[in-house]
Amino acid sequence: MQVEAYEGEDMILNMGPQHPSTHGVLRLELKTDGEIVQRIVPHIGYLHRCFEKHAENVDYPGVIPYADRMDYIASMNNSLGYALAVEKLMGIQVNERVKTIRVIVAELNRIASHLLSIGTYAMDIGAYTPFLHCFREREKILDLFEWTCGARLLYNYNWVGGLSHDLPDGFVEKARQFLKEFEPVIVEENNLLSFNKIFIERTANVGVLSKEMALSYNVTGPNLRGSGVQWDLRKDIPYCGYETYTFEVPVGLGKFGSLGSCWDRYYVRVREMEESVKLIRQALDRLPEGDVQEHVPKRVKPPKGEVFGRSETPRGELGYYIISDGGTNPFRVKVKSPCFTALSVLPEISKGQMVADIIAVIGSIDIVMGELDR
Amino acid sequence: MEALLQYLSENISGYGQLPVFVQYLLPMLLACVLCLALAALFGLVAVWVERKVAAHMQDRLGPMRVGGWHGWAQTLADGVKLLLKEDIIPAQADKALFKLAPIVVFLGGFASLLVLPFGQRVIVSDLNIGVLYVVAISSFGVVGIIMAGWASNNKYALFGGMRAAAQIVSYEIPAVLAILTVVIPVGSLSMQEIVKAQEGGWLGIGNWFVFKPITFIAFFVYYLASLAEVNRTPFDIPEAESELVAGYHTEYSGMRFAFFMLAEYLNMFVVSAVATTLFLGGWNSPVLAGPAAFMVKAVALVFVQMWLRWTLPRLRVDQLMYVSWKVLLPASLVLVIGAGALAVL
C-alpha cells in the first residue's frame, strides 16, 4: 500500500465507525482541504458476520434466517431472493397463492424500507420531523408483519417452496386500511420535504452519478434509476408473477439540477412507494385460495448444480450464486449485495464536494451495512 | 433599577443612613439576582416547551411522567442529572479555555438582559446607548464558541467553532442594519425611547414599527438574521448534529453542557425580546400593558423559532453565507437608505 505525501494544508478527518449519519458502522477517511473533500476511502467490514461461511454449515432452509439478517430492513426481499434461487435449482413451481402473498409482503417491506430511508435521510439533512412521521407509518407495517409471522424485523418467512405462515384472517382488510391511511402521508411528506427549497438546494446537483459510471460500477435499484436508466428486474426479468401486474417504474428526470443527483435518487424512492401501493392493492384484490406449504419439500436436497438468482430489493439487485453438491448443506453461497456496489461509487461521486455534501450523498445511496458486510 | 432604589428607600426606614455605595449596591444585587432567576427559569421552561412543541409537531407526546402533569419537571430532573455527572475534560484539551468557554457564551446572553425594557419602570438600566450595548454584548458569545471549539482538541469541534464564527459574524451586519431602520425614525438608541415611540395608535397597536412600511420588512430581516445569531435551524450548522456529532460542544458533558444549552435558550429569548422591543411595541399593548404583554410577545417569537426548527432542514455552510451576503445584506442596505429617506421627507 502506498503512503501518500501529506501536505500541510490538508486535514485527515475520520468519520468513524460510530457516527450519527453513516447508516451503520462505516468508516470514511476523508482528506479535506478546509470544507472541500479531496479524497474518500471507505473502510468496511465492521459488520462482517461471515454469512457465506455459515451458509456452508447449515442446511438450505437454515440459511434463510441468516439471509434475513443481511439487509435487516427489508428482510422479506432477502429471503425471497434466496428462496427463488433454490426453487430454480430444484425445479419447484409454487402455487398462485404463494406468489401473490410473496408480492404483497415484498412490496410492504419495500414501503417500510423506503420510509426508513427517507426518514433518516431527512434527519441527516437537518429536518427532524419527517423521520417520526415515516416511522409512525412503518409501525403499522411492522404490526401487520408481526400479526402474520410473529416477528417485526427478521421474519424467516419465505421458505423454499412456500411460506412459513399463511396470512391471518382479516389481514386483507387491515392492509387495505393501512394503504388508505398511507397515501395522504406521501403527499404530506412531499409538501414538507421533497419540494422544500432548502432540501432541494442541499440535494440537487450534489453527488451526481452519470449513467456510464453507474453501469460500470454495476449500481442497481433506485440509485441506477435516479440516473435515468429505465431498468427494474420486476419489469425486465420478472419473477413471482410481476409481469401480470400493472405498475410503472419511476426514473429520475433531472427536474431540479443535473440528472443523477441526490434529489433524483431520493425522489425515485418516494415514487416507488406510490407504485408499491398500487401493486399491493392489485395483489390483495386477486388473492387466490390455496395452501402455502403445498410445495415445501420435506428435505431440501437440490441436485448437483449451480444457479445465479437475482431479485429486486429496495436497495437494488440482490444476487445469490448457489452451488449445490447434492447434499443437504449448500456447497457455496455467494451474495452479490447491491449496497456493496453502490458504496464503491462513493469515492468517485464525492470528489470536490463539501463535508456536508458527503452526508447527503451517503444518505441518498441508502446503504445498510448489514448487507454490505454480510 | 431606579424603581427598585426608589422602592427600597421609601419602604426601608433608615435606608438613607446607609453608606451611599451600599444604597446603590443593594438594588444592583437584587436586580442581578432577579435577572439570574429569569434566565434560569426561562431556560427551564423553554426546554420543556421545546420538547413538547417538537413532540406534538412530530405526532407524539413528549415528556409525560416526571412531576405528574405532562412532565413539567422534566428539565429539573435533567438539570439535577447533569449536575451529578462526572466532569470529563479531554486529556489534551486546553484546560483553562475549556473551562472558560461555557461561561463566556453564557455571559453574552446574560449581560444583554440589562437593557431589556420589561415594563415602563421595570428595566435594570435604561442606558441611553441601549441598542448599541445589546449588539456589542451579544457578539461576546462568538468568542466563547470559538474558545470551545479550539480548546476541545477535536477536529469536529474545531469545524463547528469555525463555522459558527463565520456564520455569526456574517449575520451581525444585516441584523444591525435592520435595527438601524428603527433607530433612525426614533432618533435615539435608548430602549425605553424606542418603546415610547410606539405608544398608542390605531386599536392600540397601530404605531408598532412592524406595521410601518420600511420597518415591516426590516422585522423579517432582523428575525432571520437573529435566527442565525443564535444557531437555530435552518442555520444550526455549528451544532449540526448529524454531521459533526455535536459541533463545538462535542466534548462537553455535565454541567458545562448544561451551560451551553442554557446560553442558547437565553440567547433565543434575548433576540426575541429585542425584536419585541424594536418592532412589536415592547410593553405597549391595548390590554394589560407592562411586563405581561412584553413576555407574551417575546415568548410568541420564541415559539416561532421553535416551530421553524422542527419544520425546516438545515442550510449548508456556503448557502448560509450566500443568504447573508447576497440576500440579507443588500436588502438591509436598501432598507436603511429607505428609512433615511423617509425620515428626511
Place this chain on the structure above:
Amino acid sequence: MKTAPEILQVLQDKFPGKIIKSDMSVIDPFAVVDAGALLEMCVFLKDDPGLAFDSLMCLSGVDYKGLKGEAERIEVVYHLFSMKHRHAFVLKVQLPRENPSLATVETVWAIANWHEREAYDMFGIRFEGHSDLRRILCPDDWEGYPLRKDYEQPETYRGMPARAAKQFVEMANEGLEVGTNPFKAG
C-alpha cells in the same frame, strides 16, 4: 439477444483453443476459459457491439476441495449480463490452490475492483495489476483466508481470543462449574 450457444460460438471463433470446456445444458450456461486469455476475452465481451456485456453481475471465488469427483482447485466465476441485449453468460477460470493469481479486470468493469478485493480477502487470489489489492472485509492485518475449506480460525487476534468460547451447555454436561457466583472468590 443471443442464446448461450451463439455466444459460445462467437467466443470460440475469436479465441480458438482458449476455451477449455463448457456446458450449455445447465441453468446458467458457462465456459471455462484459460487464465491467461481472460483479460482479452473480457475486453472483447464488453466492447463487441453484438455481445455488449456491460454489466458484471458478480465475481465470485469458489474453493473446490473435498468434493468427490472434482479436482482440487480455486475457481473464479464471472457472471456477465448485457443490459442492452438482455443476455447473460458465465465465465469460469480455474486456478491451482497454491498461490492462485489472475489478471484483474477492473479496467473493463470498475466494480471488479471491490469484488476482486473481496476474493483476495476470502481466498487469497492475487490479481495482477490491481490498483489497491488489500483486504476489504477482514481487518488489514488478519492472517489466513477465511472462505477456504481448510481454513482454521486463529486462536487469538492481537491478544483477543478469536475462537468461540465453549458453550455453557457443553461445560455443564462435562461436569464443569458454569457461570459466576458473587459469593465465590476467583
